[in-house]
Amino acid sequence: MENKERPSGSLLPEKDTRIQLVVNNSDSEEDTIDLGRVFHNMKVKSRIFAWVLVLCLTVGLCAPLVMYQLNKAPLTVSAVVTLRYDAPNPEYLEAQEEGNKELLKTLEPYAPVSLLVTPDGEPLDLSVVTSAPVLQKALSGMRLSHPVSIENLRGNITVTRVLTEESSRTREALSGLADAKNTEAYNRLEETEMKYQNRFVVTLTNGFSDPRDPDSRVKIYLTDEELRILLNRILDAYNDALVQQYADVRLPADKVSLIDPSAQDLPEVADALGVSMDDLLAYCEKQPESVRAYRSWRTGLSLEDWINAIRTVRSVSIDYLEATVYANGLSSDRETAALTWRYRLRDLKADLAKVEERIANTGTLLKNYRNDEVYVSMQESDGSRSTKVTTAYYNELVAGQQENYAEAAALRIEIAETENKLARLEEASSGGGADLADAGEEAARNVDMAKRLFTGVREHMSELFASPIFTTYSEHSAPQGETENFLKASLKKMIIGAVAGAVVACGLWFLAALLPEFQRKKEDDPPKAEDEGKEAAEA
């Protein structure tokens, strides 16, 4: 081939100019391939390779969809669990520690929980969410498309705590400083106690081992709906576990039904009525404010209303009966009644004697106890000072002594009242039969009232314990989670696949056009060798 020299200044090849591809081969002379012919071949083969292009594009578009189906990420559903009960108020506890009496007066000791603590104020153990009883209850009665064991389920549940705003900011600030190689910040980060909000996130991931073949690598998948329902049931079961563990659902003790005016003597009935109403009143009064404020939907009454009713009956009706019984010595068997009181008095006095002995002993200990003495001195100064500090044991003795005094006072009150009753019973002239009968009727009426009060309080508390105040210790949001639409998830890969397919198709097309040129080259090369041989022989 000959190349015509290109006229200077012209970039375009002239007509009949050949563009050649020079292929260097170290073992032979330079080879050249005419690109024009290659492009011509490509043009000839274009009809076939149009289909090849369509095929490669189709493969490029479909491959990501197939890969997506094979490697699809399992669905994960999550829900936020928020705690809903009263717990020790952190502000109140803080004020108590600081000794801030002014602030203590304005704060309630209990408040709706704001941190991740139990109703007793202890850190909440979140492992209960994945405990066997909770998961068992969640799975019980549920018809799943595939069986899931508790162990497998536990492994797919994650519980994440949520830091409070303040702790988050503290951690963020200290982390930034720690990253800047600030050692003090790093130490503070280690030491700072992080606080967590009264909510946490529970996540359940699909894809469980087959309980029938635990070693199998094949995972079983529940449907999306089943997964959501399962997480919902787990969180419901967790709430039930919290209620069972922490809800104080004790009903009042029934001392009223033991009173039988037909079988018991009047003094005994009067006494029993008084004690039963006092105990019922004490039960109601020890309930927290939120419980006392609840109004029954059946009666419209609150526990405060019942407290007032008990006080009314106690002071107006029962005291009235009691005073009459003792003032008039109303008893069907006065001797036995007096004997009962004397026996009781003896027990009370024996108890009082024990308490008084305890008081005396503790008093001696307190008098002779020597507390620790602390000396403090400074290097720069020659002087030193000392102070006494009370030990924990000493404080316990003092607190115990105070309790002894209270117990002794209560016993003395009961002794004095019993002695008073006994004295009046023995002093009073014998009551007539008519008076006894009237008092008996009145006692029966009082017992009936007491029973109605007790039943009313019991039903009120039963209704309260069945209400959301006592059955909902945690609320959770609906489990949420969606798998991404398969087209949307694969779109990027489909575009890359299509481009790759097009590139591959074009490459194949080019190679297919190039191949004939190599083959033609080989066919032209043997005649050239023969010509060279002939020339050498002639020479």
Next chain:
Amino acid sequence: MKKTHWLRTTIITLAACGLAGLILAVVLFNANPGRTGVSSTIEFSFDGASDGLAPNGSRFDLEELTSDDVLNAALEEAGMADRYTAEQLRENILVTGVYPKNIVEQMTGYESLLTGDAGKVKFTDYHATLYSVTLYNDFDKGISRADLEKLLTAVMGQFRARFIRVYSVILSDEILDMDLSKYDYSQQLDMMDRTLIRLHDFAAEMSEKHPDFRLNGQGFEDIAVRYENLRTTELKRLSGIVSMNALSTNPDRIAAQYENRVRVLEIRIAELTREAKDTDELIAQYTKDGIIYVSTSGALQQVGSNTSETYDALIARRQELENQIADLNRELAEVKLKLSDLRGSAGSETAAPAEDAGEEEKDETAVKADPSVPAVDPEAGKTLVENGVASIAARREAITADFTAALQAYSEREMNEQTIAVTPVLYSAPKILSGAFIKHALKTAGPLCALGFMACLVGIIISRRKEK
């Protein structure tokens, strides 16, 4: 291969693959058809619903929708109580709250101060007000569409009725319905007083929560004022007459009660005073911890104080005893006054009330000194008291009737068909032409069609090459 030939082959191959995919989709769909059910929604829009609080101030819970009461009542209403049980329905009802998307991120996300997003508002707490309720037919696959719809409609209706009933505010006039005629006059008045206090407190509580409510121009505050007025005027006046004139059905008996009470109170005061004295001694001998504050100037100074818990507990107990003794003393003074009135003695026992005496005691003393309190003879007094008690009871009933009407109107305002809205039920069952099936068919037939198409292309390429 001619153009028409390969075009025809391609179309036949695609059609065959599509048909095969469709048949496979139908088979797979029927093997696992999905659940049939009816669904409805319930939305709460009364005050407090977004805080999870019912109109009566208590927390509400959709768990009650699956309670025995509601389900049994629904079965009765639908006439299916003999066919199904509440337990069967309960297992097949699904109740879910509707929450905003990404509620987890919204409630738990942290907005950094550094990125400037800290001002973004997010949920600190969220209660659903819209709930979706679905009843599946797994308890009886053969149940008809009409029956299933009827059942869920009955459940929703019964739940709404129960909700309105449970969370409405109602009033109970008398707790024990005691026969006042069995008691002495002072006791009757005491019981009436406590009832009026209870009703007044309830009206005041409603007024504080709902100050804007009015019925016929009257709000809860007005009702509270009426109760208080009845108590402080008529009842107090009657109490004064009874007390100052020692009116009683059985003076000896009531006197015995007062005397017994005085004895009991004196015993308690004495013992509590002794306990207070012992506590004082304990406090006196207790040494509080001191603090040494080390200053940098080199001198040691003792400054500030450190309260110990034990010392504070002793002081608190001392304070509590003091309060108890004061309360008992107050009651003792009142009972002694009543006793002296009953005995008719005017003297030292009726001296000026103690400084810490209650208002009632001061009022009684004032009444005693007030000549406007009429002196009545016993018989006339009894008639006066009986008429007075009847009059107070009648007026109380009138106020209570207004209070009850107001509570009912308030409950109806807060809870009605608009504020607790239930949507009509929708039936859903897996069908061949349903959206779920179409989606399923595309997912099944699509890959087959793609494979068929690719096979056709390979065929075309090969045939074109052969032609060449």
